[in-house]
Amino acid sequence: EIVLTQSPGTLSLSPGERVTLSCRASQSLARNSLAWYQQKPGQAPRLLFYYASTRATGIPDRFSGSGSGTDFSLTISRLEPEDFAVYYCQLYGTSPSSTFGQGTRLEIK
Amino acid sequence: QVQLVESGGGVVQPGMSLRLSCAASGFIFSDYGMHWVRQAPGKGPEWMGVVSHDGGTKFYADSMKGRLTISRDNSKNMLYLQLSSLRGEDAAVYYCAKEPVKYSSAWYFLHWGQGTLVTVSS
Numbered sequence: 001e002i003v004l005t006q007s008p009g010t011l012s013l014s015p016g017e018r019v020t021l022s023c024r025a026s027q028s029l030a031r032n033s034l035a036w037y038q039q040k041p042g043q044a045p046r047l048l049f050y051y052a053s054t055r056a057t058g059i060p061d062r063f064s065g066s067g068s069g070t071d072f073s074l075t076i077s078r079l080e081p082e083d084f085a086v087y088y089c090q091l092y093g094t095s096p097s098s099t100f101g102q103g104t105r106l107e108i109k
Numbered sequence: 110q111v112q113l114v115e116s117g118g119g120v121v122q123p124g125m126s127l128r129l130s131c132a133a134s135g136f137i138f139s140d141y142g143m144h145w146v147r148q149a150p151g152k153g154p155e156w157m158g159v160v161s162h163d164g165g166t167k168f169y170a171d172s173m174k175g176r177l178t179i180s181r182d183n184s185k186n187m188l189y190l191q192l193s194s195l196r197g198e199d200a201a202v203y204y205c206a207k208e209p210v211k212y213s214s215a216w217y218f219l220h221w222g223q224g225t226l227v228t229v230s231s
Contacts, residue, residue, distance in 0.1 A: 035217035044221035092216035096168035098156040
């Protein structure tokens with residue numbers, strides 16, 4: 001079973017700053033089958049990227065996804081107030097199963 | 110537009126069974142695999158299982174095997190979850206989610222329901 005580890009657990013930053021979130025897989029992911037989600041309290045997760053770097057419809061270009069193999073990143077170039085949320089990565093496509101990371105909480109400093 | 114609406118949540122006693130429904134609209138339901146994902150309070154989402162577009166193939170998370178049954182009724186555009194022998198750690202918000210590409214194995218999720226809360230308590 002492939003395990004996803006997200007780091008850091010929590011980040012305290014200010015609007016306007018740049019941030020990179022990490023998601024590391026315990027084994028290499030076939031076809032970079034990794035997705036990123038944003039979740040705000042009381043809401044379902046919102047898809048940001050799939051296949052590591054393909055931006056979902058409507059996602060602002062200040063968000064970018066990158067990585068391959070076992071190391072993946074989500075970068076927000078300039079934080080907006082609405083970006084403070086929890087971010088999850090998800091692996092899929094490597095077996096008839098799927099796994100989410102434990103999340104990174106982005107909070108306002 | 111795609112709409113997924115879960116129902117059936119509430120308080121369930123330990124040891125009892127849970128049956129949830131997900132009503133789908135806005136797309137050709139019988140073309141897409143459908144998934145259940147749950148999220149315990151303060152935790153990340155947990156993938157539970159999937160049923161293929163025609164109901165003929167199902168996969169479940171190892172942690173759920175033996176307790177979980179996912180089914181669908183394409184004539185009614187409905188997805189179902191049945192989870193037996195509930196325990197405290199099954200308390201969560203349960204979401205149904207739609208695969209983004211028909212007849213595929215791309216298990217990331219653009220469309221989710223709003224979720225239904227299940228509490229396990231005597």
